[in-house]
Amino acid sequence: xxxxxxxxxxxxxxxxxxxxxxxxxxxxxxxxxxxxxxxxxxxxxxxxxxxxxxxxxxxxxxxxxxxxxxxxxxxxxxxxxxxxxxxxxxxxxxxxxxxxxxxxxxxxxxxxxxxxxxxxxxxxxxxxxxxxxxxxxxxxxxxxxxxxxxxxxxxxxxxxxxxxxxxxxxxxxxxxxxxxxxxxxxxxxxxxxxxxxxxxxxxxxxxxxxxxxxxxxxxxxxxxxxxxxxxxxxxxxxxxxxxxxxxxxxxxxxxxxxxxxxxxxxxxxxx
DNA sequence: ACTGGCTCCTGAGGGC
DNA sequence: TGCCCTCAGGAGCCAG
Numbered sequence: 001x002x003x004x005x006x007x008x009x010x011x012x013x014x015x016x017x018x019x020x021x022x023x024x025x026x027x028x029x030x031x032x033x034x035x036x037x038x039x040x041x042x043x044x045x046x047x048x049x050x051x052x053x054x055x056x057x058x059x060x061x062x063x064x065x066x067x068x069x070x071x072x073x074x075x076x077x078x079x080x081x082x083x084x085x086x087x088x089x090x091x092x093x094x095x096x097x098x099x100x101x102x103x104x105x106x107x108x109x110x111x112x113x114x115x116x117x118x119x120x121x122x123x124x125x126x127x128x129x130x131x132x133x134x135x136x137x138x139x140x141x142x143x144x145x146x147x148x149x150x151x152x153x154x155x156x157x158x159x160x161x162x163x164x165x166x167x168x169x170x171x172x173x174x175x176x177x178x179x180x181x182x183x184x185x186x187x188x189x190x191x192x193x194x195x196x197x198x199x200x201x202x203x204x205x206x207x208x209x210x211x212x213x214x215x216x217x218x219x220x221x222x223x224x225x226x227x228x229x230x231x232x233x234x235x236x237x238x239x240x241x242x243x244x245x246x247x248x249x250x251x252x253x254x255x256x257x258x259x260x261x262x263x264x265x266x267x268x269x270x271x
Numbered sequence: 272a273c274t275g276g277c278t279c280c281t282g283a284g285g286g287c
Numbered sequence: 288t289g290c291c292c293t294c295a296g297g298a299g300c301c302a303g
Contacts, residue, residue, distance in 0.1 A: 002297090034279070034299085058297080075296045076281075091281085110280040112297060127299085154274060163298070171296070259275070261296080 002073040004135070004168025005211035007058045010079060014104060015053035017081050018062065021098040022049045024084075030093040034074060034114040037094065041069065041117040045096070056123065057131050057167030062096075067119040069096075070127070074112025079104050132166045135204050140166060142198030149189040149197070156192060157185035157258050160204075169204060172239045173211070175264045177203040179238045184270045185263045186256065210235065238264040 002010070026042040048064040055061065060079075062069035071079070084103040088095070094115060097103040106115070118125050132148075133140045148165055149156075159165055160174045169177065178185045180203035183196060192200075214235065237247050242255040246266040256263050 034297090072297080074280090074298090108280095109282070110296085112280065152273080158275090161297090260277090 002058065002075070002077065003170040003173055003211075004058055005173075005208055005214075007055055007060060007073060007168075008212050010073070011053055011055045011060055014079060014081060017100070017102060018050045018053055018098070018104065020049065020051075021100055023047065023064070023096055024099055025095075025097040027095040027097070028093070029088060029095075030111070033093065033108065033111050034072075035116070037115045038117050041115060044117065045069065050098075056128055057134070057163055059122075059128060061122050063122075067117055068122040070114075070116040070118060070122055070125060071106070072114045072127075074108060074110060074114070076110040077106065077108035077113035079106050081105075130164055132162075132164050135166050135168055135201075135208055140201060140205070142194065142201040145201055146192070146194055146197040149192065152189040154189055155185060155258055156183060156187050156189045156200075157261075157263050159189035161261075166204070168208065171261055171263075172236070173204070173207050175239045176207045176237060179264075179266065179270060180207060182270055184267075185258065185265055187271075238266065240264065 023045050024047075026045050028037050028042055031037040044067065045064060048066060050062055050064050052063040053060065054063065058072060060069075060071040060073075062071065073079070081102050081104055084095070084097040084101055086103070086105075088105075091109040092105055092107045093111070094106040095103045106113070116125065116127070122128060133144060145166070149159060152159060157174050157178060160169045160177070161171065175185065177200065181196065181200040183192065183200060238253050241253045241264060243252050245251070246253055246269060249266065249268050251266055251268045253264050254267055256265065
């Protein structure tokens with residue numbers, strides 16, 4: 001399930017193959033993603049050159065001459081490069097073919113992903129305009145987090161997973177970062193002191209950077225642009241480890257439900 | 272303004 | 288062996 005590290009790994013994998021390439025054709029075999037794939041994509045993109053492959057949160061931005069393709073992988077989506085015209089299998093919904101003879105193919109069994117085409121600045125797109133800061137940027141700090149948490153009563157875990165708080169911290173990394181910071185995921189966001197927010201911001205950077213370094217986490221469906229899997233999974237300290245010993249103190253890791261989501265924690269190390 | 276719950280979808284995994 | 292049920296998950300949307 002792509003979280004920020006998986007999306008960034010994908011971006012790095014595909015960018016060298018796409019930048020400077022001219023799009024020859026867009027094939028939409030299944031337009032029913034989270035939102036319908038706009039017809040304008042197949043109509044307007046062919047003939048244009050891609051100038052950059054960027055990322056904002058978990059959205060990939062393919063910048064072309066007159067507009068930008070915005071791509072979200074949802075939770076089961078992936079893209080990979082393969083020869084144009086390669087037979088399409090199940091769930092391989094969209095191809096963007098290039099003059100190089102390669103095509104970028106979107107696969108998404110659960111169709112939670114989406115594809116958009118905008119002629120405006122993509123950062124002003126309704127889905128992107130209200131996103132929180134990039135966690136790996138220098139301006140993402142404990143102070144920023146704490147300021148946004150003022151008076152908030154929801155749990156710190158759910159607060160972190162809100163993309164308006166900070167982008168790219170999904171279920172896995174929220175649990176991992178809170179473990180590293182020693183904070184109980186059930187604690188109210190507005191009831192955490194400044195020094196602990198400093199620690200938490202640093203933990204988020206640490207866990208995301210480490211995961212990118214490892215090429216993403218890969219639990220089930222994800223593979224990078226080159227089709228290889230990530231290796232961060234073996235470094236997870238709490239996520240998916242219910243009943244197994246805490247790596248710090250040995251107490252069994254607990255699973256709790258927050259919202260409809262699983263959270264994992266060590267009740268001795270996290271307060 | 273916040274908050275929690277619902278929703279989309281398919282495949283995996285468990286129980287029988 | 289095979290069926291049926293439950294669950295997982297990003298994040299927009301809506302009701303309270």
